[in-house]
Amino acid sequence: VDVRLAMTGFGNVGQGVAQLLAEHRDEYKARYGVRLLLTGAADRGGAAVDPAGLDERTLLRAKQERGSVSASGQEQTGVVGEEFLVNSRANVFIEAASTNFVDAEPGWSLIRSALSLDMDIVMASKGALVLYYSELMELARSRGKTVAYSATIGAPLPILELTNRALVGTTILGFEGVLNGTSNVILQAMIEGNSYDDGVRAAQELGIAETDPTLDVDGWDAAAKAAIVANAAFGSALGIEDVVRQGIRGITPEDIQAATREGSTLKLVSTASRRDGVVVAEVRVERRGPTDPLGRLRGPEMGVVMHADPLGDFTATVENSGGVTGGIATAFTVLRDVLNLARSQGWNSSRPA
Amino acid sequence: VDVRLAMTGFGNVGQGVAQLLAEHRDEYKARYGVRLLLTGAADRGGAAVDPAGLDERTLLRAKQERGSVSASGQEQTGVVGEEFLVNSRANVFIEAASTNFVDAEPGWSLIRSALSLDMDIVMASKGALVLYYSELMELARSRGKTVAYSATIGAPLPILELTNRALVGTTILGFEGVLNGTSNVILQAMIEGNSYDDGVRAAQELGIAETDPTLDVDGWDAAAKAAIVANAAFGSALGIEDVVRQGIRGITPEDIQAATREGSTLKLVSTASRRDGVVVAEVRVERRGPTDPLGRLRGPEMGVVMHADPLGDFTATVENSGGVTGGIATAFTVLRDVLNLARSQGWNSSRPA
Numbered sequence: 001v002d003v004r005l006a007m008t009g010f011g012n013v014g015q016g017v018a019q020l021l022a023e024h025r026d027e028y029k030a031r032y033g034v035r036l037l038l039t040g041a042a043d044r045g046g047a048a049v050d051p052a053g054l055d056e057r058t059l060l061r062a063k064q065e066r067g068s069v070s071a072s073g074q075e076q077t078g079v080v081g082e083e084f085l086v087n088s089r090a091n092v093f094i095e096a097a098s099t100n101f102v103d104a105e106p107g108w109s110l111i112r113s114a115l116s117l118d119m120d121i122v123m124a125s126k127g128a129l130v131l132y133y134s135e136l137m138e139l140a141r142s143r144g145k146t147v148a149y150s151a152t153i154g155a156p157l158p159i160l161e162l163t164n165r166a167l168v169g170t171t172i173l174g175f176e177g178v179l180n181g182t183s184n185v186i187l188q189a190m191i192e193g194n195s196y197d198d199g200v201r202a203a204q205e206l207g208i209a210e211t212d213p214t215l216d217v218d219g220w221d222a223a224a225k226a227a228i229v230a231n232a233a234f235g236s237a238l239g240i241e242d243v244v245r246q247g248i249r250g251i252t253p254e255d256i257q258a259a260t261r262e263g264s265t266l267k268l269v270s271t272a273s274r275r276d277g278v279v280v281a282e283v284r285v286e287r288r289g290p291t292d293p294l295g296r297l298r299g300p301e302m303g304v305v306m307h308a309d310p311l312g313d314f315t316a317t318v319e320n321s322g323g324v325t326g327g328i329a330t331a332f333t334v335l336r337d338v339l340n341l342a343r344s345q346g347w348n349s350s351r352p353a
Numbered sequence: 354v355d356v357r358l359a360m361t362g363f364g365n366v367g368q369g370v371a372q373l374l375a376e377h378r379d380e381y382k383a384r385y386g387v388r389l390l391l392t393g394a395a396d397r398g399g400a401a402v403d404p405a406g407l408d409e410r411t412l413l414r415a416k417q418e419r420g421s422v423s424a425s426g427q428e429q430t431g432v433v434g435e436e437f438l439v440n441s442r443a444n445v446f447i448e449a450a451s452t453n454f455v456d457a458e459p460g461w462s463l464i465r466s467a468l469s470l471d472m473d474i475v476m477a478s479k480g481a482l483v484l485y486y487s488e489l490m491e492l493a494r495s496r497g498k499t500v501a502y503s504a505t506i507g508a509p510l511p512i513l514e515l516t517n518r519a520l521v522g523t524t525i526l527g528f529e530g531v532l533n534g535t536s537n538v539i540l541q542a543m544i545e546g547n548s549y550d551d552g553v554r555a556a557q558e559l560g561i562a563e564t565d566p567t568l569d570v571d572g573w574d575a576a577a578k579a580a581i582v583a584n585a586a587f588g589s590a591l592g593i594e595d596v597v598r599q600g601i602r603g604i605t606p607e608d609i610q611a612a613t614r615e616g617s618t619l620k621l622v623s624t625a626s627r628r629d630g631v632v633v634a635e636v637r638v639e640r641r642g643p644t645d646p647l648g649r650l651r652g653p654e655m656g657v658v659m660h661a662d663p664l665g666d667f668t669a670t671v672e673n674s675g676g677v678t679g680g681i682a683t684a685f686t687v688l689r690d691v692l693n694l695a696r697s698q699g700w701n702s703s704r705p706a
Binding site: 024311 | 515665697
């Protein structure tokens with residue numbers, strides 16, 4: 001069975017998705033029973049559309065050599081809007097453009113169009129989730145469609161697998177997570193004696209830093225993740241502005257050394273808890289010891305601890321990725337959402353082509 | 354919407370399920386949209402059946418005071434067999450009797466009957482999973498029914514949430530897990546200077562030790578879990594006899610002290626990996642350091658590390674449960690499987706009563 005995907009955004013994540021599709025299409029078909037076709041791809045320069053499936057390697061070459069997928073010579077549209085989605089005939093819309101915390105556009109308009117066109121949504125961008133959470137979820141519910149967003153919160157951590165499945169029947173009291181890869185890499189670089197600026201460059205070389213590093217180092221990205229995880233864990237509707245926020249820009253080598261002297265490391269921690277029915281979310285820099293589940297993490301490694309009543313603390317971490325982090329790890333998580341969606345919808349067995 | 358449950362086994366796990374239903378029925382209804390009714394309960398002494406729902410507190414009292422649910426004065430059947438399932442009119446059959454690694458009876462016969470009666474299956478007993486894995490899964494597939502078994506492998510760890518969801522799209526290379534609570538508690542007691550026998554008693558007081566402690570201390574339980582997790586991770590069909598097995602019975606205070614001197618602890622580790630298409634599973638006692646994700650675990654705490662290509666090592670642990678372990682933790686996991694099943698089947702929204 002074919003599953004058609006339309007995707008906006010062709011940066012690290014979008015290119016990762018295209019690369020994984022090109023390399024693993026047959027494997028996914030054999031393992032999961034669905035053939036994933038990229039039928040629409042768009043970036044700031046325009047779009048390429050072919051409802052029979054674009055050639056991803058051609059798209060990747062066009063992006064690298066000419067700056068946009070719209071230069072790929074494949075069937076095109078110049079305008080990226082509802083027409084792009086209609087022409088792609090996609091079953092799933094993947095929103096992977098650069099995150100925008102001001103108005104979440106153009107993603108938010110495209111998501112609404114996609115839902116009205118009966119598409120399910122897989123998000124790698126956080127904007128609409130932290131600016132229009134209630135409206136987005138209500139719209140999806142009213143259309144009977146799924147919004148999957150594992151890729152927005154510390155991909156590839158199994159956070160929503162915890163909140164939505166493993167912790168069903170318990171009460172989540174709170175969580176704490178090391179979810180911003182860029183801050184991790186910068187702090188790790190400083191621990192190793194390098195400067196803050198060296199750390200920023202290292203994160204950019206790993207393909208981890210967001211397009212605008214301000215979003216990472218001032219805690220905006222970690223705050224968005226705190227809000228998204230809180231909403232999944234508590235059924236709240238926090239926006240990014242509801243999160244008390246601290247970044248790592250002001251951290252000095254002296255701060256780092258003081259932590260090192262007591263055997264600890266500094267971590268940018270996204271946290272939230274519910275007390276008396278009120279959800280409080282915060283991002284702050286904390287010292288964590290070497291046996292702490294989050295303090296153990298090095299470099300770009302990420303993790304989360306969920307406090308569940310009465311079963312205790314559920315920890316999930318990802319380590320030793322051998323450099324497979326950032327855009328590629330997020331791209332894997334996008335495709336995991338697509339493949340799980342395909343299974344939950346029964347597309348792998350019963351859906352007409 | 355009502356979901357009717359028939360359950361065999363009324364030991365620590367079964368009583369935990371009954372207690373949770375009695376205490377949380379209204380909360381589950383409000384949160385998850387389904388009213389869970391226990392319409393059949395059976396133990397070695399007989400059964401109680403009422404398709405309108407048994408009173409769990411009466412069952413618990415009968416068990417404690419008179420040794421069997423069949424003495425509860427509720428509508429009864431004397432024989433526990435297919436008739437018990439038919440009369441319960443259950444949607445879901447919960448198999449929570451003592452695990453039997455010889456022939457998996459009477460659970461295996463009841464599971465086959467339940468599938469033929471169009472019931473989904475939630476297992477807390479491991480027997481049928483490690484003696485008849487292929488046959489069980491093929492039978493469920495042919496009937497279009499679900500077999501859920503999170504409660505059999507280190508409950509409440511999110512192991513199947515990793516293998517079946519979070520790691521979709523990656524290739525699992527291997528895993529290592531601390532999955533046997535009894536061995537954990539015994540080794541911890543010995544680390545604290547107590548004898549092996551003290552440790553066994555501590556595990557029994559926590560309600561963690563299996564009915565026959567041989568299954569724990571000789572590694573049978575850990576071996577069964579290695580096989581079950583391997584089958585989920587690799588699509589293999591290992592049985593318990595395929596697992597190379599070591600237990601903790603031979604561990605001496607000297608072994609413990611030697612590990613302590615190097616800052617490590619001994620753990621009974623269930624492990625498996627796939628090499629050249631062949632799955633090899635093993636249970637062995639290993640030294641683990643204090644910053645190791647499994648070495649950090651204390652007392653009854655459990656954890657698993659999955660090695661996924663190319664994303665790295667996914668760790669999941671449960672800690673600081675405040676004594677909520679063993680039977681109650683397993684009972685929570687049974688109900689999580691039931692509630693997730695209800696959602697995946699759409700029972701919470703669309704199913705006629």
